[in-house]
Amino acid sequence: MPKIKSSRTKRAPEGFDDIEPTLREFQTKMKDAENDPHEGKRKIEALWPIFRLHHQRSRYVYELYYKREAISKELYEYLLKQGYADANLIAKWKKAGYEKVCCLRCIQPKDTNFGTTCVCRVPRDKLEDGKVIECIHCGCRGCSSGSGASAGSAASRKGKPAAKSDDA
Template sequence: MPPIRTSRNKKPPPPGFEDLEDTFLEFHNKLKDAENAPHEGKKKHEMQWPIFQIHHQRSRYVYDLYYNKQAISRELYDWLLKNGYADGNLIAKWKKQGYEKLCCLRCIQTKETNFNATCICRVPRAQLKEDHTIQCVNCGCRGCASSD
């Protein structure tokens, strides 16, 4: 029998992670606070909204550092995606036209909706009635269409 591996071969972070470590620690603390927040009086899906929002902020932070500011290397970017500091699938959607402001991947999945359509937050505000306020059931977004 082969020996059992007790620890994975984790690579140390590439150079440049030390500068970002404090920011990711803040995101981690915000996430812990959101998970431990009281749930009384909230619906089941409303409890997850702060977690989705923090996850979005963290992924957007990495996206901006790599694609907009070119402040981090490709090696560090790949390491961050591999180790779960950002959502690679969400970032891949942000690079496509029409999805630049996408809030979460659940809003574009058509199989989870009643009418096989995207979420209401993806509808441009110009096509909605003026007094109609929208809020996504999945993540609490108030509109992430690219034309807004």
């Protein structure tokens, strides 16, 4: 969640006004996901929409800076400092083999039963045919970067729109 702005808060760098509507839209969706009634869902499943939105918002900032080079370094660092994107998740996306990782919990061995990474990190060609996998942490259905992996995040595979990246 972005930090609260006050009269003492540093002014946003040039270019922030261009991407602010998209960031506000993510913030509104995040609030809606937090306030959504969780009837019929397990406690952990209620957090999945929040993880997806966090991923989409961080991916939006990552693509603006690294892929499209549409924002300045100063604005990128400002967005990270203000909490608009997850710096640790973006750092993983820059490493080989982690280009599509959905969340940091999926790559932490301490969060699994057998001391390995999450099942969503297993490439599709290594799984049994027709077996549907789903991460217990974030609901991802496969974020491995290896061969046989499908492109996109869990949100795009579930039929939900991905973050707009044409707004900059």
